[in-house]
Amino acid sequence: MNHNWNFASVFAYWEVLAVGLWGTLVLFVICTGLGLSGGLIMGMLRYSKSRWVNYPARLYVEVFRNTPVLVQIIWFFFALPVLTGIEVTPFLAAILGITLNTIAFSAEVFRGGIQSIEREQWEAGKAIGMSYGQTMRRVILPQALKRMLPPLTSRGIEVFKMSTLASVVAYPETLQQAKLIASYEYNPIEAYTVVALIFFVVLLPMVQLTYVLERRFGKSDA
Amino acid sequence: MHEWDFAATLADMDLLLLGLWNTIQVFVLALAFGVPLGLGLALGRMSRTPVLSQLCSFVIEFFRTTPPLVQLFWFFFALPILISVQMTPFVASVLTFSIQSSAFFAEIFRGGINSIDKGQWEAAKAIGMTRKASLRRIILPQAVKRMIPAFAERSIELLKTTTLISTVSYADLMFQANELASKTFRPLEVYTVVAVMYFFLILVFSQITILLEYRLAKSGEGTMR
Amino acid sequence: MTNAVEIRELHKSFGDLEVLKGIDLDVAQGEAVVLLGSSGSGKSTLLRCINFMEEPTSGRVSLNGDLIGTEQGGRMRYRESDLCQLRTRIGMVFQHFNLFPHKTVLENVMEGQVIVLGRSKAEAKEKAMAQLARVGLEEKAPEYPARLSGGQKQRVAIARALAMDPEVMLFDEVTSALDPELVGEVLKTMRQLAEEGMTMVCVTHEIGFAYHVANKVCFLHQGQILEQGAPQVVLKTPETSRVREFLEGHSLFKLPE
Structure with a gap:
């Protein structure tokens, strides 16, 4: 246990780390943005009463929920180019894997949220002459969104953590950059400890936020 | 257009099955350590x-x-x-995923225990049970039943996360x-087969838990969500 | 003869809020005492202090001559194991039954006997069946509580408490959560217990029950006992206007002339 901690050897490379943080942030913003909006659409398709819409959407969701993200990223990186002849960069592979995965997971959150709204609300919308789309947009979604906020925030946290998987295809995000530093300086203890702390410090407030949201918008909403 | 050819992949299927076996080992061990550790963390x-x-x-956080x-x-x-x-890769993997999943299981335990009506604690207390006996005999059996869906979901996450090792x-x-992909130069087929294998592994696991939930729901009160 | 329950100078505070402000109460063996009072008067807290579901802030509680806890530096100290042991001697029935939903009716009544008293399963079963017969629910033994009506659940809860052979029974608003047509069967069971000589303390809003069954009623107001005595006296000729108002509020109850 007499290791001499030397964090200076990590912070000397702060520019390298900064590149990684930026990479993580870019992945997070793009994948969360695309993943949640795609999830909303997919969730509504899942909710559709038409079998022709419902079944393919369900297949999509099940496939992406029941296979590991890492397999998805690697598949997009190594397999998709063979299939299509298009070159896939690490960045694109990571975006594809994480986004499509997030769509599948958030689709279930959206569907669950929409389903949790009482039938009477639909009927009330109909009774004052609203169309399906209008009722959905103006009556159902605003109520459902409140209940969905905590699980959607959790999704965001998952995406942030998932972004580290991009290091497997050598996309320069935080973990990848720490790997780089560790291999230059032989300081894996400090390098990986710093990365762990960075994630902890960034995500802890978000986790606390989900607790607050759960308490405020949990099952019983006034 | 690419011509699919699974021959090379299927010829080396034993390699993949060995991998599957190793995956299952880490998964089962991480569950075996992670669940009790999670209960401990929750009670703590x-x-x-x-x-x-x-x-x-x-x-936990x-x-x-x-x-x-x-x-x-x-x-x-x-x-x-x-x-x-x-440190071997195996030990590091089991260690990491036991602790990592225990943090999540802890929150599931805590949620399950908190979801039980306060009156159950009181009734147990009133007939002279200690806190420990109340927890073991009255609270946990009810809480565990409610936790099964969340528990299954978390285990599936764990199974998927084992790919990191x-x-x-x-x-x-x-x-x-x-x-195998680098040996056969057939990444498309190899990774597709592997994706399918994971898909079915997880499907089987989730079916088992649904069955379990159904069986438990039949005895006494149903599983409440 | 020693009193079944003796309470002296009992105080209980929750944080800054003093709920009980010095209670003295004697319950003789075989006596049925009813605690009355409006909500917030402290009657439920007083009941819960008797079996230490709530720990009193100060004061003394004795059960059949045994002082509960030990005195240390002018304060009472309670060991958890002593309190568990005490609670086996006092039965309690709750407003919301609190049956164990994952156990059958029979298992509910056996649980405390086996786990806490260490009785053999055979003995516990025999006792349990006898108590279920006493409340008229033998045939429900193999059912789960979810399949019983509220009144049946409450009678099972009474059987569960009786199976421990308690010296005193506490009833905490046991009919308040019941549909009106189910109240009668539970009150009947309680009355039968009182007539068999069980020592009981009841918090209830059933003034008719208090009048006909209780040996003594205590009226609590703001954490103190305002009036106590025979029901025929306290309920018919209350001394204070507070008690009169309370009784008038219960207009459904007509005292027999």
Whole structure:
């Protein structure tokens, strides 16, 4: 246990780390943005009463929920180019894997949220002459969104953590950059400890936020 | 257009099956250690001793908020230097995923225990049961029943997360797939087959839990969500 | 003869809020005492202090001559194991039954006997069946509580408490959560117990029950006992206007002339 901690050897490379943080942030913003909006659409398709819409959407969701993200990223990186002849960069592979995965997971959150709204609300919308789309947009979604906020925030946290998987295809995000530093300086203890702390410090407030949201918008909403 | 050819992949199926077996080993061990550890952390967090409660909260939040891949790297590359022990990919994997999943299981336990009506604690107390006996005989049996869906979901997450151990060269299904892909130059087929294998592994697991939930629901009160 | 329950100078505070402000109460063996009072008067807290579901802030409680806890530096100290042991001697029935939903009716009544008293399963079963017969629910033994009506659940809860052979029974608003047509069967069971000589303390809003069954009623107001005595006296000729108002509020109850 007499290791001499030397964090200076990590912070000397702060520019390298900064590149990684930026990479993580870019992945997070793009994948969360695309993943949640795609999830909303997919969730509504899942909710559709038409079998022709419902079944393919369900297949999509099940496939992406029941296979590991890492397999998805690697598949997009190594397999998709063979299939299509298009070159896939690490960045694109990571975006594809994480986004499509997030769509599948958030689709279930959206569907669950929409389903949790009482039938009477639909009927009330109909009774004052609203169309399906209008009722959905103006009556159902605003109520459902409140209940969905905590699980959607959790999704965001998952995406942030998932972004580290991009290091497997050598996309320069935080973990990848720490790997780089560790291999230059032989300081894996400090390098990986710093990365762990960075994630902890960034995500802890978000986790606390989900607790607050759960308490405020949990099952019983006034 | 690419011509699909699974022959090379299927010829080396035994490699993939070995990988699958190694994946299942880590998964089962991580569950076996992670669930009791999770219960311990949950009880610690709910304890009335502030120091214990805060310590357990910290451990839980730390392992929930840091990415599993970072944890794995830390346990594999950093820990051996720190305490100068030999670390194998297998030990690092089991260690990481036991602790990581225990943090999540802890929150499931806590949620389950908190969901039980306060009157159940009171009734047990009123017939002279100690806190420990009440927890074991009255609260946990009811809580566990309610936890099954969340528990299953978390286990499936764990199963998917085990793919990360390929990055520290443990020969799990993912790792074997990488090997085979570079050996056969057929990544499309190899990774597709592997994706299908994971899909069915998870499907089987989730079906088992649904069955279990159904069986338990039949005895006494139903599972409440 | 020693009193079954003796309470002296009992105080209980929750944080800054003092709920009980010095209670003295004697319950003789075989006596049925009813605690009355409006909500917030402290009657439920007083009941819960008797079996230490709530720990009193100060004061003394004795059960059949045994002082509960030990005195240390002018304060009472309670060991958890002593309190568990005490609670086996006092039965309690709750407003919301609190049956164990994952156990059958029979298992509910056996649980405390086997786990806490260490009785053999055979003995516990025999006792349980006898108590279920006493409340008229033998045939429900193999059912789960979810399949019973509220009144049946409450009678099972009474059987569960009786199976421990308690020296005193506490009833905490046991009919308040029941549909009106189910109240009668539970009150009947309680009356039968009182007539068999069980020592009981009841918090209830059933003034008719208090009048006909109780040996003594205590009226609590703001954490103190305002009036106590025979029901025929306290309920018919209350001394204070507070008690009169309370009784008038219960207009459904007509005292027999």
